[in-house]
Amino acid sequence: MNRIRVRRFFAVTLFALGAFAATSCGTNSTSSSGENPPAVAATIHIADGKFEPRKIDIAVGGSVTWINDDVASHNVKFLEPSTFNSGIIKPAAIWTQTFTSAGNYDYYCDFHNSMKGSVVVRPAP
Ligand SMILES: [Cu+2]
Numbered sequence: 001m002n003r004i005r006v007r008r009f010f011a012v013t014l015f016a017l018g019a020f021a022a023t024s025c026g027t028n029s030t031s032s033s034g035e036n037p038p039a040v041a042a043t044i045h046i047a048d049g050k051f052e053p054r055k056i057d058i059a060v061g062g063s064v065t066w067i068n069d070d071v072a073s074h075n076v077k078f079l080e081p082s083t084f085n086s087g088i089i090k091p092a093a094i095w096t097q098t099f100t101s102a103g104n105y106d107y108y109c110d111f112h113n114s115m116k117g118s119v120v121v122r123p124a125p
Pocket residue numbers: 049073074075109110111112115
């Protein structure tokens with residue numbers, strides 16, 4: 001009797017772990033592994049003086065929205081093209097940029113040297 005209960009407990013636990021693992025893989029939409037198609041729209045949070053996530057993948061034609069969750073103002077300024085420039089993003093403000101060409105786009109915040117990020121725009125499959 002006891003032995004059967006123990007076995008049942010392990011079976012249920014293993015099933016639960018398996019379901020958890022499957023769920024966590026399925027919701028990992030910002031993965032850069034290349035297995036999942038890149039997102040059409042993505043969100044980057046600015047908090048504690050950082051861009052989170054720092055690197056993001058999107059599909060060509062997609063857009064990225066930066067949300068300033070920080071108490072300080074920041075900006076998002078791309079090296080190339082220089083026209084991708086948010087201006088000041090105040091706390092609680094947002095800014096969106098659309099990317100119509102594939103490539104690697106690096107950006108930074110003018111006010112804080114350590115704040116850097118990149119957007120990888122993948123060609124359409
Ligand atoms: Cu900043």
